[in-house]
Amino acid sequence: MNKAKRLEILTRLRDANPHPTTELNFSSPFELLVAVTLSAQATDVSVNKATDKLFPVANTPEAIYALGVDGLKDYIKTIGLFNSKAQNVHKLCQILIEQHNSEVPESREALEALPGVGRKTANVVLNTAFGWPTIAVDTHIYRVSNRTKFAMGKNVDKVEEKLLKVVPKEFKVDVHHWLILHGRYTCLARKPRCGSCIIEDLCEYKDKIDD
Numbered sequence: 512m513n514k515a516k517r518l519e520i521l522t523r524l525r526d527a528n529p530h531p532t533t534e535l536n537f538s539s540p541f542e543l544l545v546a547v548t549l550s551a552q553a554t555d556v557s558v559n560k561a562t563d564k565l566f567p568v569a570n571t572p573e574a575i576y577a578l579g580v581d582g583l584k585d586y587i588k589t590i591g592l593f594n595s596k597a598q599n600v601h602k603l604c605q606i607l608i609e610q611h612n613s614e615v616p617e618s619r620e621a622l623e624a625l626p627g628v629g630r631k632t633a634n635v636v637l638n639t640a641f642g643w644p645t646i647a648v649d650t651h652i653y654r655v656s657n658r659t660k661f662a663m664g665k666n667v668d669k670v671e672e673k674l675l676k677v678v679p680k681e682f683k684v685d686v687h688h689w690l691i692l693h694g695r696y697t698c699l700a701r702k703p704r705c706g707s708c709i710i711e712d713l714c715e716y717k718d719k720i721d722d
């Protein structure tokens with residue numbers, strides 16, 4: 512895909528949604544970190560259902576740590592992999608208290624050292640809580656980037672690398688959300704909605720579907 516097409520795609524996505532954000536509910540960097548950690552292999556809707564009950568009761572490292580692993584499980588047991596997630600989040604709270612003054616560190620290295628936090632989660636937190644121009648590549652972004660030929664790569668790291676290279680600076684902070692939302696609601700995995708896609712004429716996917 513050439514530069515002009517990429518620019519037009521980004522411009523259209525921006526015009527359609529000038530201030531995109533995550534669909535996870537959060538009101539602080541700590542809540543976002545917990546929500547993103549819980550969202551691995553789970554839907555944002557299922558995470559929001561759990562955190563809508565958890566955060567009013569406990570939304571600080573101290574409060575979640577005080578719940579204990581079993582207490583935390585009671586709130587998140589509707590989310591997939593809740594056993595390991597409860598252990599990770601509990602431990603993560605302990606580390607934030609002991610090593611980071613109960614704050615979420617604005618550092619990739621420190622974030623990735625937390626249990627249950629990988630590159631993707633760190634990218635989301637750095638981007639959405641702190642405004643860094645990081646691009647977290649999830650399944651939606653991976654699919655949309657390859658399908659459209661916007662930024663092709665054999666794995667998520669390669670796609671991230673390519674996106675960081677080809678997306679102009681002014682679009683970098685928001686491109687993560689535009690591509691996720693596009694993949695979630697329009698460029699669906701099994702049946703993309705090409706007929707109602709605002710970038711249909713620019714997308715280079717060969718098997719577009721009319722409806």
Ligand code: SF4
Pocket residue numbers: 658659697698699703704705706708709710711712714715716719720
């Ligand atoms: S035209 Fe179809 S395949 Fe291309 S981005 Fe739109 S929905 Fe996805």
